[in-house]
Amino acid sequence: MKEKINRRNFLKNATIFGAGLLIGFKLDSPKIVTAKNVTEIDPQLYIKISPNDIVTFKVPNIELGQGTHTGQAMIIAEELELDLKKVNVINAPPDPQYGRLYTGGSASIKKNFKKLLQIGASTREMLLKAAANEWNVELSECRAKNGEVIHLKSNRKLTYGRLADSASKILPSSNPKLKNKDQYHLIGKSIAKVDISGKVNGAATFGMDVRIPEMLYAVVKQSPIRGGILSKYNHKEALKINGVKAVVNIPSQKVGLNEFHEAIAVVAKNNWQAIKGMEALNPRFIGGNTLELDSLKIDKIFNDEIDKIAYPENISENNFEVEYNIPFYAHATLEPLNFTVNYTDEFCEVWGPTQSQTDLEFYVKKITGFSSDKIKINIPDIGGSFGIKQAWDALVQSITISKKIKKPIQLMWTRDQDIQNSYPMQINKNRVRIGLNINGYPLQWDHKIVNSHSFAHRDEKFQKWLKEWRWEPNTYDGFPPVYKIENFSLGNQFVDIGIPSYNFRTTGCTQNCFVIESVIDEAAHRAKIDPLEYRLNLLKNNPRHHNLLKIFAAESKWDNEIKRGIGKGIAINEFMIKYTSKPRDNLGEATSIVAMIAEVSISDKGRLKIEKIDCKIDCGLCINPDIVKSQTEGGIMMGISMLLNEKITFNKGMVVQSNYDDYKIAKMKNVPEINISIIRSNLPPAGIAEAVVAPVMPAITNAIFAATGKRIRKLPIGKQKLI
Numbered sequence: 001m002k003e004k005i006n007r008r009n010f011l012k013n014a015t016i017f018g019a020g021l022l023i024g025f026k027l028d029s030p031k032i033v034t035a036k037n038v039t040e041i042d043p044q045l046y047i048k049i050s051p052n053d054i055v056t057f058k059v060p061n062i063e064l065g066q067g068t069h070t071g072q073a074m075i076i077a078e079e080l081e082l083d084l085k086k087v088n089v090i091n092a093p094p095d096p097q098y099g100r101l102y103t104g105g106s107a108s109i110k111k112n113f114k115k116l117l118q119i120g121a122s123t124r125e126m127l128l129k130a131a132a133n134e135w136n137v138e139l140s141e142c143r144a145k146n147g148e149v150i151h152l153k154s155n156r157k158l159t160y161g162r163l164a165d166s167a168s169k170i171l172p173s174s175n176p177k178l179k180n181k182d183q184y185h186l187i188g189k190s191i192a193k194v195d196i197s198g199k200v201n202g203a204a205t206f207g208m209d210v211r212i213p214e215m216l217y218a219v220v221k222q223s224p225i226r227g228g229i230l231s232k233y234n235h236k237e238a239l240k241i242n243g244v245k246a247v248v249n250i251p252s253q254k255v256g257l258n259e260f261h262e263a264i265a266v267v268a269k270n271n272w273q274a275i276k277g278m279e280a281l282n283p284r285f286i287g288g289n290t291l292e293l294d295s296l297k298i299d300k301i302f303n304d305e306i307d308k309i310a311y312p313e314n315i316s317e318n319n320f321e322v323e324y325n326i327p328f329y330a331h332a333t334l335e336p337l338n339f340t341v342n343y344t345d346e347f348c349e350v351w352g353p354t355q356s357q358t359d360l361e362f363y364v365k366k367i368t369g370f371s372s373d374k375i376k377i378n379i380p381d382i383g384g385s386f387g388i389k390q391a392w393d394a395l396v397q398s399i400t401i402s403k404k405i406k407k408p409i410q411l412m413w414t415r416d417q418d419i420q421n422s423y424p425m426q427i428n429k430n431r432v433r434i435g436l437n438i439n440g441y442p443l444q445w446d447h448k449i450v451n452s453h454s455f456a457h458r459d460e461k462f463q464k465w466l467k468e469w470r471w472e473p474n475t476y477d478g479f480p481p482v483y484k485i486e487n488f489s490l491g492n493q494f495v496d497i498g499i500p501s502y503n504f505r506t507t508g509c510t511q512n513c514f515v516i517e518s519v520i521d522e523a524a525h526r527a528k529i530d531p532l533e534y535r536l537n538l539l540k541n542n543p544r545h546h547n548l549l550k551i552f553a554a555e556s557k558w559d560n561e562i563k564r565g566i567g568k569g570i571a572i573n574e575f576m577i578k579y580t581s582k583p584r585d586n587l588g589e590a591t592s593i594v595a596m597i598a599e600v601s602i603s604d605k606g607r608l609k610i611e612k613i614d615c616k617i618d619c620g621l622c623i624n625p626d627i628v629k630s631q632t633e634g635g636i637m638m639g640i641s642m643l644l645n646e647k648i649t650f651n652k653g654m655v656v657q658s659n660y661d662d663y664k665i666a667k668m669k670n671v672p673e674i675n676i677s678i679i680r681s682n683l684p685p686a687g688i689a690e691a692v693v694a695p696v697m698p699a700i701t702n703a704i705f706a707a708t709g710k711r712i713r714k715l716p717i718g719k720q721k722l723i
Contacts, residue, residue, distance in 0.1 A: 021049040021164035023123055023172060047076065047123055053147060053161035055080075056088045060101050061108035062355060063089075063195060064385050066689045067627035068108040070193040072116055074623055075109075078186040079120030079179060081144035082160070089194050091379045094361035096372070102356040104387070104503070106575065106687020109623060110590045113685050121176035123167075130167035131158050181621070181682070190626030199381070206381045207353040208412055210340040216245055218411045219274045220397050221281075222263040222421050224654035225288030226498060230262055238266055238281035243273030247281060250400045255366045260396045267405060271412060290498040290653040298497055298650065299325075302429040302450045309448045309491040316435025316443045322522060323431050324515045325714045328424040328452075328648035329504060330663055335383025336418040337391065339398040342408035347374050348399065353382040355389045363392045367399050386638075387503030391423055416658040424648045425504035426452045426474070428511045432519050435487075440527025441538065444487040445519075449475055451511075452501055453494040477508030478694070481516045482545055482574055483538035499650070505638065509575055509694040514715070517571035517698035522711065531702065532558050532570055544618065545572060548679060549595055552616035555677065556597045566611075567707025569598045571698035575691035590686035592619040594632075598672075598699035602707045606723040610640060610700060612673040615692070620683035629676045632692045636674055639696025641666035645716050 024046045048056040057076055063069040069089040077084050092101060124144050131149035132139045135156060143150050148157045181187075198204035223229070235247050250263040266277035340351040348368050354360045361377050368375070382389060398411040413421075428451040435444035451474075480488045504510060524534035532553050539546040549572060553559075562568060572595040599612040613636055622628055645664040649656045657663040701712040710722050 020051055020161070021047075021123070021126070021168045023047045023119065023126075047080075047119060049123075049160050049164040049167075051161045051164060053086060053159050054088065055082060055086050055147075055160070056090060058090050058092050060092050060112065062091055062103040062357065062379055062382065064103060064355065064382050064389075066108075066631060067193055067624060068103065069195060070191070070627060071109045071623045072112065073194050074186045074191065075113060075116040076120040078184055079117050079176075080124050082120075082147050084186065084191060084194060086147060087194060091357065094357040094372075094377055099358075100356065101358045104355050104390075105507070106592070106690040108687070110620070110684065110686050113621075117178050118174070118176060121178050122172045122174070125176050126167040126170045126172055127160055127163050129170050130163045134158065134163070134166065187621070187623055189624070191624060193627070195381070204381045206335060206383050207338045207340065207351060208335065208410070210351045210378075210380060210410060212340065212342060212408050215340070215342075215408045215410055216267050216269065216405070217271045217274045218248075218265045218267045218398070218401050218409045219271070219278050219414055220250065220263045220265045220394075220411065220417065221278055221283050222261055222393075222417070223285035223288055224420050225285065225290055226421075226500075226653075227261055227287070227289035228285035229287050230264055231284050231286045233264060233281050233283040235281070238277045241268070241273060241277040241280050243269040244277040245269065246405050247277075248401050248404050250397050253396065255363060255392070255396065258392070260393055263397055265397065265401050265411070267401060267407075267409060271410075275414065288653050290650070293497065293499075293653045294651050295649045298427065299429075301495060301497060302427070305450045305493050305495055306429055306431050306448050309450070309493060311433055311446045311448070311491075312489050314433075314435065314444070315487065316437070318436040318438075319433060319444075320436075320522070320526065321431065321433045322519060323429070323713060324518065325430070326428040326511045326514065327646075327715055328427045328499070328501070329642060329646055330419050330424050330648050330657070331384075331386045331388035331422065331502075331504065332419065332646075332660075332663060332665060333384035333386060333388060336413040336415060337388070337394040337422070338410065338412040339395050340408065340410040341395075341398040341402040343368070343399055343402035344406075347376075349376040349378070350395070350398075351378040351380055352395065353380055353385075353389055355385055355387075359390060359392075360395070363395055364399070367396055368403075386505040387425075387507075388422060391502060393421070415660070419648075419657055419659065419663055420655040423500055423502035425510070426501040427499075428452075430511075430515045432515065434519060434523055436523060436527065440523070440529060441534075442483070442485045442523060445481070445485045446489045446491075447479075447515075448491045450493050450495060451475060452497055452499055474503070474508035475512075477506075478512040478516065478573070478576065481520070482542055482572070483520065483535070484541050485538075505635075506575065506690045506693045509573060509690070510642070510697075513571065513573045513694035514697045514701075517573070517695065518701060518711075518713070521569070521698070521702045521705065525705070531706075535570070535572065545574070545593055548572075548593055548616055548618050551679070552595050552597070552614070555616070556614040556675075558597065562599075565602050565604075565707060567600050567602070567703040567705065569600075569699045569702025569704070569706055571596055571598075571695035571702060573691060573695040575687065575694070590620045590684040592617065592686040592688055592691040594618075594691045594695055596636075596695045596699040598696075598703040600700060600703040600707055602704070602722055604723075606721055608704065608717070608722055610670065610672040612675070613696070613699065615674070615676045616679065617676065617688065617692075618679040618681055618683075619688045619691070620681050620686040622678050622681070623685055625678055628678060628688050631689045632676050633674055635689065635692030636696050637666055637671065639693045640670055640672075640700070642693075643697045643700055643716055644670065645718060647716050647718070 059072045061068045246267040248265040252262040268274035342349045431448040433446040437443040524531040595616045597614045
């Protein structure tokens with residue numbers, strides 16, 4: 001049975017855990033409770049201190065490899081005065097009372113920072129009071145340090161585990177005194193991730209590592225053309241393959257407003273046997289919603305649509321117009337979509353790598369018809385997501401298979417299934433008209449965008465909203481530009497071409513930053529003004545951006561002379577997810593600003609080499625510099641990969657690419673020298689994983705222009721000639 005975290009189950013937890021201190025809290029409530037005063041709120045998350053000094057943090061966000069569990073543990077442990085090596089971090093389960101638990105948008109730290117500090121400080125105060133009571137001394141004579149309370153006058157010590165039971169009888173404060181930042185000894189330090197040992201020694205359990213008794217393995221095949229119908233297959237031949245146990249038809253079905261297409265599965269004793277069984281099955285499909293669609297036709301559709309968007313009245317005599325095109329991108333995570341499901345007539349247990357345990361339970365309930373108490377959700381370690389671990393096709397298929405064969409199964413999408421039947425990042429066409437004033441700076445910026453819509457799977461309310469508003473939410477990420485532009489307009493139309501897309505790392509900022517920073521660079525060169533100086537002059541009303549860029553330029557020696565065939569380019573990005581067409585305003589949220597300077601060389605034969613990328617980051621208070629740097633390095637390589645070769649194309653309605661041989665990601669030979677520095681800031685912490693991808697591409701393409709005079713306006717570079 002699934003464990004519900006409410007008053008009754010919180011008290012039940014306290015009983016199961018035995019002696020110790022169990023402290024519960026909710027992110028949206030100022031209250032903090034123990035098992036003694038749990039009637040005040042339904043606790044959502046908790047800290048558990050056991051008599052053996054093992055400390056467990058139950059946190060709201062899922063570890064996707066971005067360091068969220070480590071960052072959140074560091075924040076609690078900072079105020080709790082605790083050695084991070086003694087901490088075990090686990091995910092909170094889904095529960096309606098929690099609201100939607102979701103990990104994404106680089107929001108895990110910035111949204112929960114203050115509350116996590118408070119819960120750590122409140123727990124520390126309880127332990128200090130418990131020690132003072134036991135020693136019969138003044139509270140001011142006690143200090144907490146490294147998992148112990150020390151009596152300053154006598155140097156007596158008690159561990160947190162020893163104090164846990166007596167501390168549980170003390171009423172926690174909902175407004176504890178927090179440390180000053182200059183007292184931090186964990187926050188701001190490069191500390192190893194709490195989950196690193198398991199990922200190094202193989203103890204970590206990823207989705208495909210899950211093993212349960214009597215489990216079988218499944219692979220599926222869908223029509224490569226969306227909406228295609230299964231026409232024939234060799235059932236008998238598949239069953240001849242050693243280990244194959246069943247062939248399962250998966251009908252198309254609707255869950256809410258979301259349609260999941262027909263598929264067929266082969267189930268076997270191991271994954272390889274299932275793959276060989278699918279080869280023998282050789283399923284064929286006919287028809288489909290996108291049968292006549294190809295990349296050339298998509299481009300024509302988008303051209304026609306962007307022509308329909310009217311520019312506002314032109315108020316400048318010095319204009320130029322440019323067009324930028326961004327392709328579909330596959331998420332291409334190292335770990336493809338997978339689910340393990342054990343379905344019975346009375347219960348369903350699911351192991352699923354996902355970004356939202358709440359959404360996962362929602363879809364399990366919809367598919368099975370079960371109530372929450374008949375569902376158990378387990379979140380294993382996750383091998384990358386970038387937005388796609390919110391897609392539910394594999395879940396629908398897994399539950400259908402397990403239900404039909406009455407056995408637990410593990411379904412893993414093969415790489416070709418993952419690339420051809422998943423949901424790519426939306427395609428995007430931009431047309432920008434810039435009017436310059438007499439000094440060469442933008443007087444008018446008119447921006448037209450046509451894109452395919454994302455959010456392939458959302459609830460009915462969201463789908464209705466999308467149809468009524470007629471614009472794609474990710475379109476506005478990063479708009480309006482951070483630069484001073486007196487007259488800015490943005491016209492948008494999304495086109496449903498039958499290719500549903502999904503969120504991608506940095507959401508719309510990936511596309512919009514590439515276009516904005518490229519166009520700014522074009523304007524600077526037309527005005528014959530240095531691109532850095534041009535940006536600085538346009539950022540005078542944004543002191544945070546201006547300061548970062550000015551410091552960065554000096555550190556990176558922007559003004560140094562460079563050799564022939566070498567070029568430098570610059571770009572800046574502020575990451576802000578903002579679903580609005582209104583001008584930029586103060587949302588009360590911390591944002592990260594990332595500036596990059598790329599240096600490239602172009603050989604006499606036109607061969608590109610990315611020599612170096614320097615990066616300057618203002619992410620507010622930096623919790624763990626090493627995690628920020630590792631996320632930045634990964635983001636830079638992801639941006640390089642998207643720039644060089646990655647793209648999804650269509651022919652006769654189906655995705656052309658199917659594996660890493662034709663969907664080419666960056667290799668070690670493409671890795672440049674990378675230098676990263678982080679500004680010390682008194683601002684609250686902001687996210688970083690999303691912010692660092694967007695400026696990579698324009699920094700490099702601006703450097704290519706500086707070296708060659710060739711402007712890259714269509715991604716990827718691929719086989720475009722650079723000289």
